[in-house]
Amino acid sequence: MFDLDRWQEIMSALKKNKLRTFFTAFGVFWGVFMLVIMLGSGNGLRNGVTGDFGDFATNSVFMWTRPTSVPYKGLPRSRNYNFKNDDVEALRREIPEIEYLAPRTEGGGSQSGNNVIRGTKSGAFSVMGDYPEWNLIDPVVITTGRFLNHADIKEKRKVAVIGNKVYEVLFKQGEQAIGQYLQIQGIYFQVVGVFKPKNSGINFGGDKEQSIFIPLTTFQRVYNWGDVIGWFAFTSKPGTPASEVEEKAASLLKRRHSVSPDDPQAIGSFNMEKEYNKMKGLFQGINGLIWIVGIGTLMAGVIGISNIMLVIVKERTKEIGIQRAIGAKPWNIISQIITESVFLTTFAGYVGLVIGVGILEGVNYILTSSGSESDMFKNPSIDFNMALTALVILVISGAVAGLIPARKAVSIKPIDALRYE
Amino acid sequence: MIRLNGINKSYVTGANKLHVLKGIDLHIQAGEFVSIMGSSGSGKSTLLNILGILDEHDTGEYFLDNTLIRNQSETKAAGLRNKYIGFVFQSFNLISFKNAMENVALPLYYQNVGRKKRNRIAMEYLDRMGLTEWAEHMPNELSGGQKQRIAIARALISKPKVILADEPTGALDTTTSYEVMQILKEINKEGITIIIVTHENDISHMTNRIIHLKDGLIESEVLNGKDAMLS
Numbered sequence: 001m002f003d004l005d006r007w008q009e010i011m012s013a014l015k016k017n018k019l020r021t022f023f024t025a026f027g028v029f030w031g032v033f034m035l036v037i038m039l040g041s042g043n044g045l046r047n048g049v050t051g052d053f054g055d056f057a058t059n060s061v062f063m064w065t066r067p068t069s070v071p072y073k074g075l076p077r078s079r080n081y082n083f084k085n086d087d088v089e090a091l092r093r094e095i096p097e098i099e100y101l102a103p104r105t106e107g108g109g110s111q112s113g114n115n116v117i118r119g120t121k122s123g124a125f126s127v128m129g130d131y132p133e134w135n136l137i138d139p140v141v142i143t144t145g146r147f148l149n150h151a152d153i154k155e156k157r158k159v160a161v162i163g164n165k166v167y168e169v170l171f172k173q174g175e176q177a178i179g180q181y182l183q184i185q186g187i188y189f190q191v192v193g194v195f196k197p198k199n200s201g202i203n204f205g206g207d208k209e210q211s212i213f214i215p216l217t218t219f220q221r222v223y224n225w226g227d228v229i230g231w232f233a234f235t236s237k238p239g240t241p242a243s244e245v246e247e248k249a250a251s252l253l254k255r256r257h258s259v260s261p262d263d264p265q266a267i268g269s270f271n272m273e274k275e276y277n278k279m280k281g282l283f284q285g286i287n288g289l290i291w292i293v294g295i296g297t298l299m300a301g302v303i304g305i306s307n308i309m310l311v312i313v314k315e316r317t318k319e320i321g322i323q324r325a326i327g328a329k330p331w332n333i334i335s336q337i338i339t340e341s342v343f344l345t346t347f348a349g350y351v352g353l354v355i356g357v358g359i360l361e362g363v364n365y366i367l368t369s370s371g372s373e374s375d376m377f378k379n380p381s382i383d384f385n386m387a388l389t390a391l392v393i394l395v396i397s398g399a400v401a402g403l404i405p406a407r408k409a410v411s412i413k414p415i416d417a418l419r420y421e
Numbered sequence: 422m423i424r425l426n427g428i429n430k431s432y433v434t435g436a437n438k439l440h441v442l443k444g445i446d447l448h449i450q451a452g453e454f455v456s457i458m459g460s461s462g463s464g465k466s467t468l469l470n471i472l473g474i475l476d477e478h479d480t481g482e483y484f485l486d487n488t489l490i491r492n493q494s495e496t497k498a499a500g501l502r503n504k505y506i507g508f509v510f511q512s513f514n515l516i517s518f519k520n521a522m523e524n525v526a527l528p529l530y531y532q533n534v535g536r537k538k539r540n541r542i543a544m545e546y547l548d549r550m551g552l553t554e555w556a557e558h559m560p561n562e563l564s565g566g567q568k569q570r571i572a573i574a575r576a577l578i579s580k581p582k583v584i585l586a587d588e589p590t591g592a593l594d595t596t597t598s599y600e601v602m603q604i605l606k607e608i609n610k611e612g613i614t615i616i617i618v619t620h621e622n623d624i625s626h627m628t629n630r631i632i633h634l635k636d637g638l639i640e641s642e643v644l645n646g647k648d649a650m651l652s
Contacts, residue, residue: 005523005530012518322514325475326575327503327531329496410495415475418514 010340013312024308025348027301032349032390035294036356036382042290044363044380046283051378054199055139057100057235058276061246062204063253063269064231072260081257081266085220085227091234094252097245099237100136105129105219105230106204107185116170116212117183123169126206127184129219129230137233138202145178145193152215158222160184161193165209182212187222189214242273295393302345302397309341309405320409321417330410337409341402342395349394353387422451422582422614423472428481430467441467442478443637449616451582454609456625457618459634465618466587468634472616473506473585474498486582503531507576509617511588513568515560521571522547522556528579539578546574550604566597573604577613584608586617590624602627 014021068079088103107127114122128134135147143164152159160182162170171177177191189212197208220226236245250267253259259266313320320333360380367377412420430442441464449455459465470476471483474490483490485505493501507528508514515524522543529539547556550570560568569589576584586605590598602624609615617628625631626645633640 004536008518008523318514319516322516323527323531324495324499325473325502325508325514326528327499327579329499329531331496332499332531413476414495414498415470418475418510 006336006339009336010343013316013340014344016315020308021344024304025344025351027304028298028345028348028394029301029352029355031294031298031301032352032394033356034297035290035390036353036387037359038290038294039287039382039386040356040360040380041377042283042286043382044377045286047380048378049279049283052199052202053276054197054202056199056202056272057137058272059238059242060137060233060235060272061242061249061269062231062233062272063246063249063267065257066265066268068259068263069265070260070263072263073258075258081259083229083232083253083257085229087229087232087253087256090252090256091232091249095245095248097237097240097248099235100133101232101234102131102133102137103216103229103232104131104134104204105216105225105228107219107223115185116166118170118180121170123166123210125163125166126211127219128204128211128213129216129225130213131216134213134233137235138199138204138208140195140197140208143194143196145191147193147195148213148215153217156217156221157215158187158189158218159192159215160189161195161213162191163207163209163211164194164196165207166212167194184212184214185223236273242271246271298349298393298397301348302401305341305345305398306401306404309337309402310408312340313337313405313409317409317412317417317420321412321414321420324414325418333410334406337406338399338402341405342398345398345401346391346394349391353390357382357387422453422486423447423449423616424482424484426482428468428471428478428483430464430471430476430478441637442471444481445637445639447632447639449614451614452609452612453614454606454629455614455616455632456628456630457616457632457634458620458622458625459640460620463634464637465634469585469587469616469618472583473508474502499531503528503579505582507573507579507581507584509569509572509576509584509586509589511591513560513565513572513592515568515571515575517560520557520559521552521563521567524560524571525574525578527575532579542578543574546578547571550574564597565593566600569593569597569601570604573601573608577608581613583614583616586615588619589617590619590621598624 065081065083068075068077068081071077083103088101091098091101106129114124115127116123116125130148131153132148132150140147142161145161147161148159151157162177162182167177170182171180177194180191181188182191216229220228232249234245234249236242246269250269251261253267254261254263320328323333360382363380425445425447428442428445429440431438431440433439445468457465457468467476471478472485474485474493477492485501488501490501516527519527522540525546526539526543529542534542544553544556547553550573552567552570552574555563555567560571563571573584584605589605590601593601598621605615605617606627615628617624619625629645631643631645633642
């Protein structure tokens, strides 16, 4: 409902002391502005950090062997041992909570000298013996060709999937890589795929872009690893905590390798889920803090509005008295003052919202257009629901801010209001 | 139109109790033109406020147009004021941010009359007061006499049965005072009851009946026959 008389009154009340109105509105403006900027920055931080994960399975666990620290079954301490191929079978058989299991071996790397040769070009790259399941735990984008498959494993094919940096070093730009042969640590492999990483923040044994994936079985045979496996990566089935699977796998592997169940060192493991949850908790904490601080700032602004409305009501006591003498009902007065308060709050808040979002968009534009998108800060923004929530909070708090002054305005008897000078 | 039986009113300020009206009995017929006189502190303004339902009496009965006025809710009181009573004040009490026409139209706003319609009616009343060309002016651009005429137009627009005027000429010079009284007289001729509070003898002598108040009681009532001569 648009009521010209009501707005005329609001405008006249607000215009009477423009500077005061401005400062009052500024309180709410600043509250909303800070809330938007902080929420946006918090989101930017989270987008930046979680963006590093890419599609990495956050429910994954990594497990490797370390020298034992407790003598057990007649075996001495400081004994070295290795995971074996039949551990893969045992894990699959005895721990049904495991969803994907990817055993891995690795060799080469930048320290090993130029281990990969193609014609006159050569480079130092990490060489990974992998199962196809690896691509479900730390997925990569296949730009051409394919990833490893189970037939490669079974037939121990000499095929390789290479990272984009490997391609850049060993091939000319635009050259067809699929079907070409590389000499990897003395053995020829045929390239079946080229990939680029989805996340560059997480690496195992060297930069992913400079890695070559070959079938694990082929790796073991051609490099004389026998049935030794470097380490395991596995994920838990949905609904099962990764730490539960981690415990079961560790105790199974200890049993299979005659390691004391009480040995705290013999199996090294890393639980991604735990780290991820820690980080998620951190961001939830930051978000919560932002809301508390933001709402606090907003509250200070709203209380300022309530205060000023009290002053306005006092200044206009006589005017309100006149209006009541000529027939204004208490509800007319109350709704007038609440409308005024809601208008002031919402208008100031809306300006804060618009300017806040504008600045976030500006920062976003500069970040993306200058290409300086860092790993820690990406796409700072607030979503539409948050903006809507903020507006609803504003309207409600504006009404609450107006309620006390409005009640005060009608609590005074009309005759006293008329006499008020 | 108005009947008062034993109206009492006292104000309590801290430990002091001030008995302002000590049993007023008064009967005012429809269409009368009455003035209430008395020295300051005699209770004349309090009486007018009670008549205007701006204040409540403690004991006694007040009938306005045969309706018993007692312990109204403020919402109902506002409705009664709007319907039955028009106020004219000494200090005019126009709303400063509304122009003359909007000030006149204000009572109709509280009756939820549409803006166009109430402004049209307001223009009719301004025309009656001879203020058509001042319709768009703000109160601070008008003279005292003009302001009071606007206030009278505002009091009339809701077609009240009673006009209550508290020292309507108190802030005006003699010539303007007589003009305003002339207007009130004309309104009275149309059948509207008018009650004014004044302490000026010449003003009260323009009314038909003078009620003298002293120390919260009606001291004397004079039926005035001289008004024809003065006007």
